[in-house]
Amino acid sequence: MDNKLYDISIIGGGPAGMFAAYYASMRKLNVALIESLPNLGGQPQTLYAQKQIYDIAALPQVSGTELIDQLSKQMALLPCDEYLDTSVTDLQRADDDTWTISTNKETIKTKSIIIAMGNGAFQPRKLTFDYDPTIEENNLSYFVNDINDFKDKDVAIAGGGDSAVDWAIHINELANNTSIIHRRNKYRAMESSIDSLNESDVEQLNPFIIKDVTYNDDDKSKIDILLKKIKSEDEKTITVDKLLVNYGFISDSKILRDWNLELEGPFIKVSQQMETNLPNVFAIGDIATYPGKLQLIATAFAEGPTAVTKALRNIYPDKDYFEHSTSLFH
Ligand SMILES: Cc1cc2nc3c(=O)[nH]c(=O)nc-3n(C[C@H](O)[C@H](O)[C@H](O)COP(=O)(O)OP(=O)(O)OC[C@H]3O[C@@H](n4cnc5c(N)ncnc54)[C@H](O)[C@@H]3O)c2cc1C
Numbered sequence: 001m002d003n004k005l006y007d008i009s010i011i012g013g014g015p016a017g018m019f020a021a022y023y024a025s026m027r028k029l030n031v032a033l034i035e036s037l038p039n040l041g042g043q044p045q046t047l048y049a050q051k052q053i054y055d056i057a058a059l060p061q062v063s064g065t066e067l068i069d070q071l072s073k074q075m076a077l078l079p080c081d082e083y084l085d086t087s088v089t090d091l092q093r094a095d096d097d098t099w100t101i102s103t104n105k106e107t108i109k110t111k112s113i114i115i116a117m118g119n120g121a122f123q124p125r126k127l128t129f130d131y132d133p134t135i136e137e138n139n140l141s142y143f144v145n146d147i148n149d150f151k152d153k154d155v156a157i158a159g160g161g162d163s164a165v166d167w168a169i170h171i172n173e174l175a176n177n178t179s180i181i182h183r184r185n186k187y188r189a190m191e192s193s194i195d196s197l198n199e200s201d202v203e204q205l206n207p208f209i210i211k212d213v214t215y216n217d218d219d220k221s222k223i224d225i226l227l228k229k230i231k232s233e234d235e236k237t238i239t240v241d242k243l244l245v246n247y248g249f250i251s252d253s254k255i256l257r258d259w260n261l262e263l264e265g266p267f268i269k270v271s272q273q274m275e276t277n278l279p280n281v282f283a284i285g286d287i288a289t290y291p292g293k294l295q296l297i298a299t300a301f302a303e304g305p306t307a308v309t310k311a312l313r314n315i316y317p318d319k320d321y322f323e324h325s326t327s328l329f330h
Pocket of ligand 1: 118298
């Protein structure tokens with residue numbers, strides 16, 4: 001993708017960025033979608049994958065992960081260039097009025113930018129001790145990319161919040177056996193989820209912390225997890241195929257302060273057409289604010305087309321416009 005000049009580059013692959021990317025591709029623009037995590041989906045995928053959402057138009061009920069699956073399928077109809085595991089660090093305006101986006105990996109050139117960064121770049125809270133980094137290749141993960149990775153496996157899930165409890169219940173439906181490791185006796189999850197956990201045969205290892213993770217001596221495809229009981233000298237080791245660590249995510253949008261954007265608190269102020277104070281730079285979704293703003297997926301889905309249409313009109317003032325997707329695929 002070297003030396004490519006995009007029409008629109010979208011920073012952030014949550015629901016706002018994903019739908020905006022699809023809509024911009026539908027308007028026949030060259031699109032880059034940049035996401036700091038290795039997978040798209042933002043908050044619904046990362047923070048509440050198994051929770052049901054009830055306020056998406058025309059979908060009476062959909063889980064976070066199902067919503068993101070549907071968005072991915074829609075994007076696959078008109079694919080754009082995806083830069084995953086790539087964090088944007090800076091924006092620079094060039095003399096020819098194009099923008100250069102710096103990331104932790106490469107620079108991306110673009111005519112316009114849509115910032116859809118939500119609450120900022122997500123990073124998982126990781127285990128705090130050193131372990132063999134190759135363990136992350138097959139045995140240790142901080143996200144669920146595909147629940148089928150856990151099928152017929154011995155799985156341990158670390159954490160005590162909504163996400164850990166929900167994953168323990170759902171992974172247990174297809175895993176060989178599942179345990180949840182939490183440092184307290186009480187979970188920080190919805191009561192109904194805790195009830196489901198208690199009714200399941202998930203082994204609850206509470207209150208334990210993980211002290212070490214190493215390859216199993218006899219079977220290198222497995223790992224040993226050394227557990228220490230809280231306020232006790234008791235230790236025990238369990239052997240599993242997979243460890244999913246769900247200690248939550250840290251998000252950081254402080255970086256915005258260096259981009260000369262007009263901010264209101266941690267949010268970017270935008271016009272009715274989603275314009276920021278910088279030329280051809282727009283903001284949508286949770287990161288954008290204006291009077292009456294609602295931080296909802298429904299709102300984000302509407303803001304994407306508004307920003308894309310304004311960007312298109314700015315960069316191609318003479319292009320023909322169409323209004324409805326119904327005329328598109330004929
Ligand atoms: C527990 C919970 C329940 C919710 N329930 C509902 C609900 O029922 N209905 C509803 O409408 N909304 C709900 N929401 C809110 C909804 O999830 C958000 O409004 C929505 O996710 C906003 O989408 P977004 O794309 O703007 O931001 P996000 O989903 O936050 O996505 C932003 C993405 O940008 C990426 N990013 C950030 N900075 C960078 C960078 N520098 N470089 C590259 N990538 C970057 C992040 O990694 C992230 O993936 C809920 C939120 C939570 C936490």
